[in-house]
Amino acid sequence: MNQGVEWAAHCAALLAALPPDVAVPAATLAEFHGLPAPYLAKAMQQLAAAGIVTAVPGRRGGYRLARSADQITLLDIVDAVDGDDAAFRCTEIRRQGPSAVPRRYYSPRCGIAAAMWAAEQAFRDSLATVTVADIAAGVQRDSPPAALEKASRWLATALTR
Amino acid sequence: MNQGVEWAAHCAALLAALPPDVAVPAATLAEFHGLPAPYLAKAMQQLAAAGIVTAVPGRRGGYRLARSADQITLLDIVDAVDGDDAAFRCTEIRRQGPSAVPRRYYSPRCGIAAAMWAAEQAFRDSLATVTVADIAAGVQRDSPPAALEKASRWLATALTR
Numbered sequence: 001m002n003q004g005v006e007w008a009a010h011c012a013a014l015l016a017a018l019p020p021d022v023a024v025p026a027a028t029l030a031e032f033h034g035l036p037a038p039y040l041a042k043a044m045q046q047l048a049a050a051g052i053v054t055a056v057p058g059r060r061g062g063y064r065l066a067r068s069a070d071q072i073t074l075l076d077i078v079d080a081v082d083g084d085d086a087a088f089r090c091t092e093i094r095r096q097g098p099s100a101v102p103r104r105y106y107s108p109r110c111g112i113a114a115a116m117w118a119a120e121q122a123f124r125d126s127l128a129t130v131t132v133a134d135i136a137a138g139v140q141r142d143s144p145p146a147a148l149e150k151a152s153r154w155l156a157t158a159l160t161r
Numbered sequence: 162m163n164q165g166v167e168w169a170a171h172c173a174a175l176l177a178a179l180p181p182d183v184a185v186p187a188a189t190l191a192e193f194h195g196l197p198a199p200y201l202a203k204a205m206q207q208l209a210a211a212g213i214v215t216a217v218p219g220r221r222g223g224y225r226l227a228r229s230a231d232q233i234t235l236l237d238i239v240d241a242v243d244g245d246d247a248a249f250r251c252t253e254i255r256r257q258g259p260s261a262v263p264r265r266y267y268s269p270r271c272g273i274a275a276a277m278w279a280a281e282q283a284f285r286d287s288l289a290t291v292t293v294a295d296i297a298a299g300v301q302r303d304s305p306p307a308a309l310e311k312a313s314r315w316l317a318t319a320l321t322r
Contacts, residue, residue: 001248009273010254034257074276087162093171094304096195099312101305111299112170115235119287126280138272143255144262151260 004043004081007035009135011044012077015053016069016136018155023062028158032151043081050080060159069136075127088116165204165242168196170296172205173238176214177230177297179316184223189319193312204242211241221320230297236288249277 011029018024026044030037044063047053054066065072090113095103140148172190179185187205191198205224208214215227226233251274256264301309 001250003250003252005249005277006252006254006273013273032258032260033254034261035254074273074280088166089162089164091164091167093167093194093196094300094308097193098315099193099308100195101308101311105305105307107303111296111303112167112174112235115288115291115296116166119235119284122287123280123284126283127276130276135272135276139255142268142272144266146266147255147260147262150262154259 001078002082004039004046005078007033007040008043008047008077008081009074009132011040011063012047012052012065012069012072012132013135013139015063015065016132017140018064020064022159023056023060023064024155024159025062028062028155031158032154046081047077050076052076052080065132069133070131072132073128074130074132074135075124077132078127086117086120088113088120090116162239163243165200165207166239168194168201169204169208169238169242170235170293172201172224173208173213173226173230173233173293174296174300176224176226177293178301179225181225183320184217184221184225185316185320186223189223189316192319193316207242208238211237213237213241226293230294231292233293234289235291235293235296236285238293239288247278247281249274249281251277 010033014029014032015024024032026041027037029035029044030040033040044053048055048063048066051066052072053063055061055063090110092110094110095106143151171194175190175193176185185193187202188198190196190205191201194201205214209216209224209227212227213233214224216222216224251271253271255271256267304312
């Protein structure tokens with residue numbers, strides 16, 4: 001899995017914790033999370049392309065969530081950054097080799113592929129139950145109070161400089 | 162996901178359909194499935210290393226299942242061929258950047274990692290419900306009768322030549 005998934009999820013959670021009209025530049029998101037700015041910029045562009053965040057132009061510009069944090073799921077983020085292609089690719093082995101018969105005689109789906117894709121669907125269903133709002137609430141709950149305080153202070157300065 | 166997963170699952174299903182004392186050489190498994198022999202050999206070695214198949218030496222040697230097909234799951238095969246490392250790697254971003262405080266103040270698990278790993282567990286739980294016996298029964302049920310017949314005849318010849 002692309003490392004950008006982790007970065008994008010953290011950035012989305014941070015944006016969810018801020019007032020909805022506050023936009024945060026990608027460089028500030030990178031600095032806040034201690035991440036390499038060019039790579040994070042790419043992950044944020046992927047979120048924007050998927051309609052998860054909006055790029056706000058101008059002096060106080062940057063990224064903000066494109067919709068309410070409870071309307072964005074972890075699955076949306078994974079699909080945006082990692083793509084939504086199936087991990088298992090069926091190459092129809094059953095129709096190869098000396099036992100092959102014309103393809104019209106086979107069931108539409110190989111049972112092995114069906115089982116693999118059912119497991120992938122279980123993965124996706126699980127991710128779809130978690131929203132960015134849930135994640136942001138978890139960060140708020142689980143973070144050391146001193147870290148939250150440092151974060152607030154640092155952001156207040158960074159976003160007004 | 163490693164393409165060997167698909168190959169290994171098909172080979173395990175074929176071995177499950179044969180009498181338990183019949184061993185099939187990797188080269189025969191490759192020919193039967195129309196797969197490149199050197200690559201398939203690697204996947205079979207991975208199944209052997211994981212204790213899913215046993216390499217039987219000698220003139221009528223080859224691979225056979227190491228235990229009953231209803232005691233081998235699709236998860237066993239995926240773990241053997243693709244490894245059982247988590248797809249999501251948590252780099253503890255929450256402890257980076259200007260808001261960081263000493264690590265002892267953080268909850269043991271970041272909520273984002275917990276949600277990603279819960280989804281991976283759902284994937285694994287789904288694969289663990291499917292046995293090689295189930296897959297073999299599915300192949301038997303879904304294959305064109307003419308293909309099953311050609312397979313039997315071809316294998317009978319290949320395994321006695």
